[in-house]
Amino acid sequence: MNIAIVGPGAIGSTFAYHLARAGHDVTVVARGQRLAYLEKTRAIVTSEGERAPVLVSGALDTQTPWDLVLVSVLDHQVDAVLPTLSQSAARQVMFMFNTFAPFDRLRDAVGTERFVFGFPAIAAQLQEGKLKAQVIPRALSFLQITIVTDPRWAEIFSKAGIPTDTQPEMHSWLRTHAALVAPVMTTCLRAYQRGRGLSWEEAREMAAAMAEGFDLVRSLGHRLTPSNLETFSKLPAATHALLFWAISRSAAPATFANQGPAEARALIAAMATAAPGQSARLQALRP
Structure with missing residues (x-):
């Protein structure tokens, strides 16, 4: 799969790390200090020194037919990237952040057929650019587990080491x-x-x-x-x-x-x- 991750903070970087290690082609779209760090390392680097090579960009290429664009930003930051997502040739766009607002503006921007939403069950932080993350295992799914609206991506994420279930509601x-x-x-x-x-x-x-x-x-x-x-x-x-x-x-x-x-x-x-x-x-x- 060819996957772009917009917003490789702690959560986005966790997905990038696991998906890249699982053999997917991962491009991270970053800015500021995070972009500068990733341009040097060309990889997601963990606090234990493990590496998962990724491609790095300062902007999402709207011409690439990504299998998935995973948008891992804060709710108040997403409006800034909606025009680019709307123009993107991506097959699906998954938003992944905490929100109480209706989905309408997100779904309208990318189209109903491309819209996916998810929520991570991951405790993660970046320490001097390096990722320290704990993915909630399936054994603790009675507490919380990563969820998405599309069963196809639940299977792909689970195979990459991020146990995921489907949540239709x-x-x-x-x-x-x-x-x-x-x-x-x-x-x-x-x-x-x-x-x-x-x-x-x-x-x-x-x-x-x-x-x-x-x-x-x-x-x-x-x-x-x-x-x-x-x-x-x-x-x-x-x-x-x-x-x-x-x-x-x-x-x-x-x-x-x-x-x-x-x-x-x-x-x-x-x-x-x-x-x-x-x-x-x-x-x-x-x-």
């Missing part, structure tokens, strides 16, 4: 996920910045914000997805608060802190836009 899944992770991210940022865990009262506020987010998702006509989150949402509020209290005292804050506040802010803002007047608790906690 991706929009519901993403909105449910946003309602869950926005207060989790906020919890981690607060704990990391202060160097200590949340108070019990703060943990209760986070739990109430999460419940508000779940209610918002339902009000937009979605089921909580996957279904085990519907069961989770019905647990006592004190149990949810205890979860946030424990998260703030775990190793999670240092991991999420690397992402900064931008993603949590964007998710909460998108929820407020989608359902005006239904996200007061979430907005009060917005980092």
Whole structure:
């Protein structure tokens, strides 16, 4: 397969590494310092010193009939690349990022027949340009696993070492996920910045914000997805608060802190836009 990856940050680089090692022809499209680093190495290099050779470019070649263009950028960055994706001769375009917004603008830009969406179950970071990544294995799929809307790419990614399942209800899944992770991210940022865990009262506020987010998702006509989150949402509020209290005292804050506040802010803002007047608790906690 001839695959281009737009946005080879930690997640994009993980896909580039595994796909290249699996024998696919991978071109990474980068900019700034990441482009300069990749132009020197011409490979995705791991923190252990392993290498996966890739081609490197500062712009997506719109004339190449890529089997797949994988777009791994943040939601607020994607509009800048939509015109290029629209002109691209790629057979399929997969967007892979956290979002609460409707898919319409993405699908309209590339066409329904080319549109694919995915979400990674990968913990990854770049350290001085080198990739340190942990792919969630299939054995832990009851927690989360990488998901895509197209079973063909689920099979290709799985064979490349990134266990992947198909999720036909991706929009519901993403909105449910946003309602869950926005207060989790906020919890981690607060704990990391202060160097200590949340108070019990703060943990209760986070739990109430999460419940508000779940209610918002339902009000937009979605089921909580996957279904085990519907069961989770019905647990006592004190149990949810205890979860946030424990998260703030775990190793999670240092991991999420690397992402900064931008993603949590964007998710909460998108929820407020989608359902005006239904996200007061979430907005009060917005980092």
